Amino acid sequence: MSFTENRIKHILEMLKLHQRVTVVALSEQLHVSHESIRRDLKELEIRGYARRVYGGAVIEGHDSDQPFGERIRLGAREKARIGEAAASMVENGMKIFIDTGTTTLACLRHLEARKDVTIVSNSIAVAAHFFPYPDASVRVLGGRMRPEYQATYGHETVAALKEHFFDLAIIAISAIHLERGFMDFGEDEAVLRRIARAQASRSIIVADSSKFGRLGSIHTFGLSEIDAVVTSGVLPKDFSDYFSQSNVDIINA
Numbered sequence: 001m002s003f004t005e006n007r008i009k010h011i012l013e014m015l016k017l018h019q020r021v022t023v024v025a026l027s028e029q030l031h032v033s034h035e036s037i038r039r040d041l042k043e044l045e046i047r048g049y050a051r052r053v054y055g056g057a058v059i060e061g062h063d064s065d066q067p068f069g070e071r072i073r074l075g076a077r078e079k080a081r082i083g084e085a086a087a088s089m090v091e092n093g094m095k096i097f098i099d100t101g102t103t104t105l106a107c108l109r110h111l112e113a114r115k116d117v118t119i120v121s122n123s124i125a126v127a128a129h130f131f132p133y134p135d136a137s138v139r140v141l142g143g144r145m146r147p148e149y150q151a152t153y154g155h156e157t158v159a160a161l162k163e164h165f166f167d168l169a170i171i172a173i174s175a176i177h178l179e180r181g182f183m184d185f186g187e188d189e190a191v192l193r194r195i196a197r198a199q200a201s202r203s204i205i206v207a208d209s210s211k212f213g214r215l216g217s218i219h220t221f222g223l224s225e226i227d228a229v230v231t232s233g234v235l236p237k238d239f240s241d242y243f244s245q246s247n248v249d250i251i252n253a
Contacts, residue, residue, distance in 0.1 A: 007032065008040050012049055015059040020210075022056035054213040054236050078208050078232045081253035083107040086170050086206050086230045089251075092116055094167040097196045098126050100151035100189075101172030103206045105129070112136075120164050122157050122192060125150040139164075146188075153188035161195050169200035171226070173207055175216035178238055181223050183216025190220040197221060204228040204251075212236055224248060 007030055014021050026037045041057045044050040050057040083106025090096055090107075092115040098104050100123035108129045111117060121127065122141040130136040143157030171193050175183040182205065184190040197203040203226045212235065224246035229235075232253045235243070243250050 004040065007036070008043060011037075011040055011057075012044060015044075015050055015057065020056060020058045024055070026056075051214055053210050055209075058210060078253075079103045079106040081232050082206050082208060082230050084110050085251050085253035086204060087111050089202075089204065089228075090114055090117060090168060094118070095120070095164070097121065097161075097164070097166045097169040097171075097200060098123065099170060099172045099193065099196065100125070100149050101206075103208060104170055104172050107170060107206070120161075120166070122152045122161070123150060124152070149189075153192065158191060158195060161192060161199065164199060166196070166200040167202065169196040169203040171196055171203060171205050173205050173211060173220065175214035176205075176207060176211045176223070176239070177213065177215050178223075178242065180215065180219055182220045182226070183214075184218045184220050185216050187218060190218045193220050197226060202227045204230055206230045209233055212239055 010030065011021060011026060014026070023034050023037045023041070027034050030037070041050060041052050044057065045052050050059055079102060082103055087107040087110030090111060095118040098107065098119055098121045100121070105125055108126065111119070112133060118137040118139070119126065119130070120139045120141065122143065124140065127138050127140045130138050141152055141157045141160040143152035143160070144154035146153055173182045173193070174185050174189070177183055184193070205226050205228070207229065209232060223242055226248060228249035228251055229243060230251040230253060234252070235250060240250060
């Protein structure tokens with residue numbers, strides 16, 4: 001077995017053990033350059049074992065295949081910061097769309113004190129959060145229930161969403177790729193997100209660091225087609241430069 005194959009085998013073992021690896025850590029462990037590790041991760045992605053993200057890789061299927069209840073605990077602190085930053089953009093009297101997703105859910109506790117805010121969502125989890133608040137104005141879009149997302153989808157959901165216009169849409173996303181834009185893994189999610197963006201005066205993407213550099217299977221919309229990106233930490237320079245040139249605000253949580 002070649003040195004390269006030995007490295008790839010080791011990286012795959014680390015992925016299975018930790019679900020995520022970084023270029024820096026692997027370079028130190030294996031005593032090779034960052035560029036060699038990046039080539040190894042690219043090879044693992046080609047073989048279908050991993051998905052590259054900024055700074056490293058995650059095991060293929062780790063994010064998308066896990067039950068909703070488990071995904072919500074992944075990166076909880078990072079998502080909480082993002083949620084708080086996104087919620088700070090909501091003003092009293094607004095009508096907003098809140099997408100389904102574990103990062104968008106992190107916004108909710110920061111909206112409880114807002115006055116006269118109308119929330120529209122296809123997320124059952126969003127609606128359930130406001131059960132203890134009888135004065136909350138929440139509208140749930142009808143449609144086909146998908147338990148793995150705790151949300152509704154389908155043509156009924158699309159038709160209902162098109163009846164609404166929003167001051168602000170808070171949108172989740174599955175992947176963000178510099179050349180291919182904002183991406184998803186399912187057509188249902190992509191369609192709803194396109195409509196929500198189109199129906200809103202201002203639209204923002206909420207995304208943790210694992211989404212950057214990741215590839216989805218469906219193009220949802222272009223990187224320049226939203227108003228702001230809310231994330232944590234410092235964005236990769238190529239993304240930061242692109243958003244800046246496209247007049248997309250970057251909000252660091």
